[in-house]
Amino acid sequence: MVTQRPDNHLISRRQMLTRCSTGFGALALAGMAKPAVALPHYRPAAKHVIFCYMSGGVSHVDSFDPKPRLNQDHGKPMPVKVERTQFNQNGNIFGSPFEFKQYGESGVPVSSLFPHIAESVDELAVVRSMTSSVNEHAQGNYFFHTGVPFMGSPSAGAWVNYGLGSDADNLPGFVVLQSGDCTVPHGGVGLFSNGYLPAQHQGSILQGDRMEAVRNIKALELPGNQRKRLDLIQSLDSDFVNRLEGQQDVEAAIANYETAFRMQAAVPELCDIRGESEATKALYALDHSNTNTAAYGRQCLLARRLVERGVRFVELSCLAQHAGDGQKANPWDQHGGLEEGHSNMALQVDQPIGGLLKDLKARGLLDETLVIWAGEFGRTPFSQGSNGRDHNPYGFSIWMAGGGIKGGTIYGATDEFGYHAVENTSTVFDLWATVLHLMGLDHERLTYRHGGRDLSLTDVHGNVLHDIIA
């Protein structure tokens, strides 16, 4: 049986406007960028997701999972079995070079890498027992985004939009932000793919500080001229449709011109942040002397602006520590020089994300916006070479905040070395089951038939992490 979303008979004001403005009647709806807003499975806590993806893999034992044992036994051999690592250059136990401190009323410890995020720690639920089934970047990225370690399946952002529909006018429902020297994480744009879901749910890359923020969005002509041409096209097209006596998909395709035309205006308007106050800009560190921090801050600010405009799912992209240092696709991947590398990376994202949390809170948006902070895996408690850490998918930390999350929570635990998750072991499927749940969607019922199977984001896995839900 196909689990299809029932058609929603309640048509929003926006949809009515859309219909009228296209002039092609109800048939056009099927092909709109903005599908009918679906009824969620149950009452949602959150309406939007902001996914701060820490590509490359942040060290959990240096950020949100303090392990005093590592510092005590620094330099000693690991007393437990060491699993295969990607580089096989395993050293001894490597104490964290960063200090941990408890913050907020909850007293959740955060390392000195993230002082700004720590200020909002009472909003955070830290999951210290996340695991992944793959140990490599591209597969890890795919696994984290789609639940399948290779290209071809829908990204979580696409699933959310498929389940709920977009609530945004003239903007895609799933936006991937980039700025500065950013690139797509290993694995390529397929990470943001709609996979087998309808194409309107795919992620659109938006380069907020570029002239052409979205591919082909920049008209190379005056809007008035283009309008005239579109009118010409539309008049000729309607002849064609009339001759065919109403072919639905053709009508839908024609309607796309209007949406596209409006997007051309909506995107620059979104990216134009001149109207934001100086205080806001400072909150997001847009004035930061470090250009990467400022660039990431811009993404954070645009994320808020996207959420304000109804975009369901926004993913942010980290920048490499240094321009052209070969780590653009995996900026957190410090196989060597961990202390310096993680310090640089944290400097880039800490104040902007901290600012985002505070700004969302201040504007009353945090309640309906789920912020996720995660990378594809953590890092080993023992060193790689002398001062780096290898990948560790067996236990690592992610956190969530806002949108129905019980703040100030620590969930799950790794062993005393931070090597393996040992308590409330969680999976990426649990994470997405929880996210979908908070969005009002039952991860087992959100399915799509493809290749003879009913597929879902969580496959046959996934349990909602009720303990971190408010």
Add this chain to the structure above:
Amino acid sequence: MYTMKQCVVAVGPLLIGMSGVAVAAPTPEAMEHFEKHIRPVLVDHCYACHGGDPAKVKGGLNLTYRDGLLTGGSGGPALVAGSPENSLLFEAIQYHNTDLQMPPDGKMADDLVSHFRTWITDGAVDPRDTPPSAEDLSNAMSWETVRERRLAWWSFQPVQDVEPPADAPAEWAANPIDAFMWAQRTEAGVSASELTDARSLVRRLYFVLTGLPPNPDDVTRFVQASSLDWDRAVETTVDRLLASPAFGERWGRHWMDWMRYAESHGSEGDPEIPHAWRYRDYIIRALNADVPYDDLVREHLAGDRLPTPRIHPETGVNESMLGTAQYRFVLHGYSPTDALDERVRFVDNQIDVVSKAFLGMTVSCARCHNHKFDPISQKDYYALFGVMATGHPATVTVDSKARQEINTSAIAETKAKMRAVMAEKWLAYIEDGIAEPMRQTAGGWENALNNATSNQNPLHPWQRLRSANGGNFEKGWRELKAQWNGSNYNVRQRLETPYPKTWNLGGEDARAWVQHGNGLNGTVAPAGSFDIRDVGEPIIRGIYPAGLYSHLTSTKHSGVLASPRFDINDKQIYVRVAGDGDARHRYVVQDFPRNGQVYPMTRLNGGHWRWQRWDLTYWLGDEAHLELSTANDQAVLASDELTRSWFGISEVVIVADGQPAPRDEMAEFVAPLFAPEGQPKNPDELLARYQQSLRDCVIAWRDGTMSDEQARYLNFFVTWGLLPNTAEKVPEAAALLEEYRHLESEIPFPTRAPGVVESAPINQPLFTRGDHKQPGAPVERRFLEAINPTPFGDNDAGRLALAEEIVSDNNPLSARIMANRLWHHTFGRGLVATPDNFGVMGEKPTHPALLDYLARRVREHGWSTKALLRELTTSRTFQQSALPTETAREKDPANHLWSHAMVRRLEAEAIRDAMLAASGRLKSEPVSKPVPGGDPHRSVYVRVVRNDLDPFLTIFDAPTPVSTKGRRDVTNVPAHALALMNDPFVQANARTLAARVSAESDDANQRVKRLYELTLGRAPSDTEQRRLLDFVAETSKRPAGRELDARLNEELTALEAQLAEIQSQFTSRLEIALKETPELAREPERKQWESVSPELFKERESLRARLAPLAQLGGPAEPWVEVAQSLFSLKEFSYLR
């Protein structure tokens, strides 16, 4: 499946069991949840103990029907609907209570447990209202019965011998397809549409058969011809199009969809699949040549195993082998730490594609358990796994045998003559030429002696003792002799050590190794084998111990050598190898073809022998094999450069902990000097001993009776030039050398392609629940048990046998699959709407009789693609108008009855190609290397790089290459409109098209007319003509853009600044790069950019592309460009009607 009635009945008793819990009637979702997640688990885990005979049911608890659960057994009710916490069943499966844990053999997976929680919480919906009979129970639990039941599905029935309906009126009787259509439509009371107009039809024919629009002359010709004799015009056109080279480019692309064609492997690094494009060209050629479909299936599965492959008459390429490239279009991960997981995944993809493409079955659904819906068992999956997984991924040599062996035997003869000439020369020289330079330390001896510090060096005794006298000499000799004895002991020790595994590649052991490429001819090279340099000096490059060598005929030859697979139980492996020219050597874990941090590889250079040691500690417990290849014959790391390289291998030893490591032993290098009886007393006697040993060696070499020790010994003197080895010193050899080099120069470099090389067959152990860490019993290689369960036997992996099964008359699927695929691509929707799935989850055929009729025709036509397409396209059904009739609109709005033609969007490639064709930019000649998207070649030649798919084609639903795609998505997204409005590619074509029509005529009316002909294949209507002319007139009055718009100006300036910034970033990076690699300065600019920063280069190119038209905005308005672009944007342009 349960019926509606059962659902309703289920409600009553359920409510009784639910104390106070208000639950609504079971929803379809709840029923589905039960059927999908609960019933199979109960059957699998519980029925064995809690079902059947009441007397034997454990604890009195019967779980095979609803009341059994609610009544429960000795412990009380098994469940309380609505309340998992109060349900014993749930308590048991949670495994929390140590006294109550079920199933007894271990806790079920968490997700299964959570399904039960959901089920009970939601009211424990359960349609099983009576206990099953014993028979029902065994039926429910036996796979054989399940399979037999499922075999009743339509697609498994034999293809019926159906006759077309005889009573169709004349116009529907001529083509049997029409007769079938007529009958079904008439029965439904739906009338057919008229034939379409000639212009629409010719456009339809061109796009369907060639993927290109007709040019205006084609249209005119068809309109004229069809007005005289419609049927004849159609037939002539169809024949012409089927014969055109564009046909293969169109239908080849369909095949590429079915085979998930790609030119890179994806994932981190996204490495190229070397020579993937050869498959593309192969399938295009094959379709143009109308190679029968059954042969193509054989070639795709086992083109390398065919007794009489197809050989291309001009290139001499073994065409059949190119089909096997499809195995290689898999995704590969990057340096996976779980190599078996990776292997299972890519073999899974091979099974998935082959079974979907040729059988319409989703066999890969049966990896973890028997198929949920179709008669396909988990064993079927592993039977096919063994067939697919036996091949090693490789870059293979695809030249015909004849081409591979060009001059091989002539060179062997020349070399035999060379051997005789050189031997004679050396014997003479040893007799009366060698003593003098040896004594004088002249003519190359000085260097050689200075280097002779190791006792493994044959000159070492001479170096030490040549000036010694009397007692010193004897003492020195005794010492050396003692070392030699010691070393001999070591060699014996090594031979006697019970190593876990040794392979002597100079002997019988070599038979077990897989040899591929024309450098390896399947036989072991005996000691004394030698090679001649293709250029320069000396003549003989080396004389070798017995082993396997890739270069004894030519260093152009290719070689891929693979050891048998072995389980890694020991940490060290030693391989005695030599090679040059960047030949590669590695151990391959679980057939993972890439290299990376924990997948090391070594390059062989310099031609020296060495013991390559591999530490396998990391991979203990995995399976591996050793691989050697010439430089460009690795599976993934190969380049398409034509370089020379070679390798040789003589021994392999796997060493257990505590065992001595093999190493070079003195005794292996100097035996001819020390082995003979007696001892020299002084330097003169030693010199004589050298002469004697060399004489013996040369004679043994000449006579082909040499030992490995003699080969190493003689090789030393030959390669150091201590025996004459140049044309100058051996004038007798000059002519032979020239002969060799002439013959060698005629040898072509190999033609390479992606493929697999066959290794020893394996029976894949079934992975319990699909978990690769739980191997079960091996499954014999065979076809699907539902069709033919006979194992293939042990001769080989069975790839050819599998192909034969697929195309066999006994397989009802394949001809239907093919007929339906052709129908789908001709008519826009298959008779089975899911061309990749003929199983229960797929659609049923709308016209089963017609499908069977066509499947019969497929075989009657000898599987000819063109013959069937000819029948399809000459049918009246194909030629109908797209306008539905009144009855069709009413009774069959979805057009299942084909009463009219389907309006459908063109594929991405056809849209792109049509723009190029209209503008006149299209380059119709094929290319070999894939081209970037901006290139004016046909889209089938645009590169398919997985992590960087062409954005324009992707927007219009070109597939992401991950699995078989028999039916493309047709999406409607604003990105289409944005591309047509703003994409530089579209604009470039619009400009060219505008220039074309502007150059042809000054008359606006003419221009409009011509534009319509070129883009839409018809004349504009009066209204259209007027609209366009008005638009042109108005646009022409428009003032220049740049002056008008301040914002535009601002943006232009910013864009220019951005470009300048990129340029300066590049300059500073280049400076740094030049310090490391000064050669870079000589490279062309593009290469410099790409090596310094491919990202920057890409960005610059895209910026430039954006800037060019923007910068022109300051110029005059270009109304004709706008008109041209508008026409490209019309739906009529991208839809086929």
